[in-house]
Amino acid sequence: MIDNIFTVLQFPFIQRALLIGCIIGVTTAFLGLFVTLRNMSFYSDAISHAALAGIAIGLLLNVEPFIAAVVFCLLIGLGTAFVKQRSKVSIDTLMGVLFASGISLGIALISKQQGYQGDLFSFLFGDILATNWNDISIAFVLGLIIIVYLLGSSKRLLLTTFSPDFSFVRGVSARLTDYMFFGATALTIALSIKVIGIVLVTGLLIIPAAIGKNMAHSFKQAVLWSILASVFTTIIGIIASYYIDIPSGPAIILLGTILFVLTSLFQRR
């Protein structure tokens, strides 16, 4: 069994999959903690589904769909932050509209394309085993930017979550913090689509963070546990998916769900 695993690990496509999975796993786990703290799970779902429209635009315009998704998600993310601050519409309603309109636009645009849309399945459910070095380079650079941003802004993010007015007195702009966070979340979601796909990307953000929250007593512990859970489920999920012959995305999410249930049962009181 162990020999078999080592054999599997020698396949270059598995090595690339593990590498990009870990890069994205660390990023989503750290960011996911703030997504759960700010009750923004639905936001991540809405952005990921809106990404389908970005991918469709990329396919139509013959632009790399991943790049198109990144740009589209960023625009939608920042636009959402803008509307949230300027409008009295509740964030929940806004996300509902974005969710439905994003996926509708995506399907409408894709239906206009001629011929076979083989890529579509991989965008919906991820195709980590098809990762190339170009994907890894982009994921590494963007992931690093997001991690550095989170390390530098986590206190601001916490303070503005406690109370935007509180942060004003301490010289922290809640508005700017919001914009940066919405942007970073949109970017992370676009980045994660390669690994996990549009449908499951929210799971990658929420489940490791939820495991981290179950295990930790402090914020720093929560960050470490979330990252550990994310990297563990990604590695084991990819290897298991190879053996059981199922897509990697669902394998990662299902393993994470099992860990979440177990840690919920035995969490600290």
Added chain:
Amino acid sequence: MPKHKDNHSNEEALVHTDHLSLRYGEVEVFSDLCFTIKRGSFTSIVGPNGAGKTQLMKTMLGLVDASEGVIIRKYERSEVGYVPQKIFIDPTFPITVREFMQVYLQPKSFWTNTSLPEFDNQLSIEPLLQKQLGRLSGGQLQRVILAAILSTKPSVLFLDEFSSGIDPRGQAELYGYLHRLNERDGVTIIMISHDIDITTQYANSVLCLNKQMVCQGQPHDVFTAENFEKMYGIPLTKLQRHKHHD
């Protein structure tokens, strides 16, 4: 009952307003407010729900821009400590009191193992530092927030319904502490309170608000049956009866 020292009568104005109004579209929040809050005072803003108290405090802080009138603030933002009415603390989110202090004190820095300042012994914060913020009692949480704010050495404290949800003993301890801060250290305290007894006991200046200024002055002078009726819309006898029933 603490004795009031009128230590602000000869002091400079900290906040001065002249015909100050705030409106959101057609909705009037407050209007035509003219008052002065002096440095060193212990001022309580009282009035019914929807009287515009919180929005007035936010306007004084510069969080909200007034629609009309003049407001002169003679303090720096760095001098201010503010406890808002609502602070979102997720009870399931693992953050310790120590980490909360680090967030509040140095919100713009990376996480480092910097030591915390010494907290006033009277607030008994040391035993709480390793506890999770979301698992503190209401009184403990208020003490932690107050300790965090006082660590920045503010000379002006804004407190919006600071003691709601705290039992009478906890309230007495907190207000006793605030009273000493005001008397001993000269910290100006501006608070919003629904509690007339607390206001009478600790404040030396009152603003009675019900969208407009109903009365202002020292508690014993302004808390008359006539002013209560103007402020709350029902006679004082009914107010007292409600209170006894509570």
